[in-house]
Amino acid sequence: MVLAVTATACGQSESALVATDSVEAVGNTPTAAAIEISTWPDATTIDRFASFAFADDPAECRVDGDAFEACTSPVFFADVGEGAHTFDVRPAGSSQVGAETSYAWEVLNLWDNPTDDLIAATKQPDAAAPNSWRGILRINCDFSHSSYDDPIVFPGEEGAAHLHRFYGNTEVDFDTTLSSLYTEGVSTCQGNELNLSSYWVPALLSPDPDSTDGWAPVPAVVGNNDEAHEVFYYSAGVDDLQSIQPIPAGLRMIAGDATATPDDPQDTSIVRWHCQSWESNDATNPTFSATIPECEAPDRARMDIFFPSCWNGVDLDSEDRKSHMAYPIKDDSGTVVCPDSHPVPIVRPSYHYAFGVLPDVFDPSTRASTGWRLSADSYTVDGDNPGGAALHADWFNGWHPSVMEAILETCIQGRLDCHDGNLGNGFRLSDVFEGVQNDPEVISDGLGAMGDHADMVGSISASATVSEEAHRVDQPD
Numbered sequence: 069m070v071l072a073v074t075a076t077a078c079g080q081s082e083s084a085l086v087a088t089d090s091v092e093a094v095g096n097t098p099t100a101a102a103i104e105i106s107t108w109p110d111a112t113t114i115d116r117f118a119s120f121a122f123a124d125d126p127a128e129c130r131v132d133g134d135a136f137e138a139c140t141s142p143v144f145f146a147d148v149g150e151g152a153h154t155f156d157v158r159p160a161g162s163s164q165v166g167a168e169t170s171y172a173w174e175v176l177n178l179w180d181n182p183t184d185d186l187i188a189a190t191k192q193p194d195a196a197a198p199n200s201w202r203g204i205l206r207i208n209c210d211f212s213h214s215s216y217d218d219p220i221v222f223p224g225e226e227g228a229a230h231l232h233r234f235y236g237n238t239e240v241d242f243d244t245t246l247s248s249l250y251t252e253g254v255s256t257c258q259g260n261e262l263n264l265s266s267y268w269v270p271a272l273l274s275p276d277p278d279s280t281d282g283w284a285p286v287p288a289v290v291g292n293n294d295e296a297h298e299v300f301y302y303s304a305g306v307d308d309l310q311s312i313q314p315i316p317a318g319l320r321m322i323a324g325d326a327t328a329t330p331d332d333p334q335d336t337s338i339v340r341w342h343c344q345s346w347e348s349n350d351a352t353n354p355t356f357s358a359t360i361p362e363c364e365a366p367d368r369a370r371m372d373i374f375f376p377s378c379w380n381g382v383d384l385d386s387e388d389r390k391s392h393m394a395y396p397i398k399d400d401s402g403t404v405v406c407p408d409s410h411p412v413p414i415v416r417p418s419y420h421y422a423f424g425v426l427p428d429v430f431d432p433s434t435r436a437s438t439g440w441r442l443s444a445d446s447y448t449v450d451g452d453n454p455g456g457a458a459l460h461a462d463w464f465n466g467w468h469p470s471v472m473e474a475i476l477e478t479c480i481q482g483r484l485d486c487h488d489g490n491l492g493n494g495f496r497l498s499d500v501f502e503g504v505q506n507d508p509e510v511i512s513d514g515l516g517a518m519g520d521h522a523d524m525v526g527s528i529s530a531s532a533t534v535s536e537e538a539h540r541v542d543q544p545d
Contacts, residue, residue, distance in 0.1 A: 128162075187497070203304060219240060235503075240464070249265075
């Protein structure tokens, strides 16, 4: 399990401690309490996280009979395995009998105790098509809320980022931590409280001379233009599916470079644009653009963002927001693997949005996506410099670990094409939930306060270059 001390300084990564011991089930027998526990999990629960708060004294904590370690209230366990567990706390430096305050609880099997966020599936997913995705889960999310916050890049700093559109956990803001992600809010994604992950991207904007700020947000669509649901995939980034591990609870990562420009474009194996009419696909027509193309109505502009899927096996985050993660490579035999520096392959998230070229957002003279830009684009968008070069995305893992394990074992390692949240194990995830869907004023072309942080953002951008062959083995049609 991961023990996260949640009282951290601004910008400091939450610590992670792996504990492997377990104990027999025990009753909640009180001892002579030297420190009072004020917050604890239910005695039986399907939650695989646990939060404890206690008197604010120097203390030592342990879980499941392991060694005591220094701790500060509150403490948060992001991934507790199924079965019986114990938590003990005592005053720092105290080892006398009766000084420990103990609590016992049991984590139940989710699939034997399904919540309303799991719905009985009426069909089994099909096998993944040859020469396509090896195995995949596709989910929909509704737009949750928009703000100038970024809890990964600017933790604790309200309004410090460019304008973002958030999906998933409804309470994510500048102050979000690992513990608050799991314990606050609901989700606009399929799975609701089983998928409290947060997904965010820079806002896509079109010129609008009739608005007070000169811009109109461009909503994404799927299926038809009345559905504003974005699609998120979970798939394999390496060839050996059995080597892939679930994404650790609380992992944070960024894909793409917020400082990229048309003069220094990003690798389209990581982030890319294309018009839907191009019928782009990696297998037979790898036609993609590093900037927003001129898509004419009634076409759609599409974007894809692929996250790194090789982890260093230790850190949930890193000071530069990227060095704990890497993209796969091809070894000497041509097999797609993780590099030695980041040896743990994990499930790969990716974002796939389509934006309708419609009358309320297209350029009236060209009837196209002329002048569209991302809020992160820090250059002048014109005919010679199309918008969208700064395409990137952030992701903060808040999946219930049992569901993440099922995504991997059933859909990906089982080589299934799991559509619409169907987990392939007899359940599908509940439907999307509508968020606040606010649209704040567009400040400085969407950059907001980012102009004051340009040097900092450049130093922590998560750009990367990866072999096209290595990354494009299984991309979608």
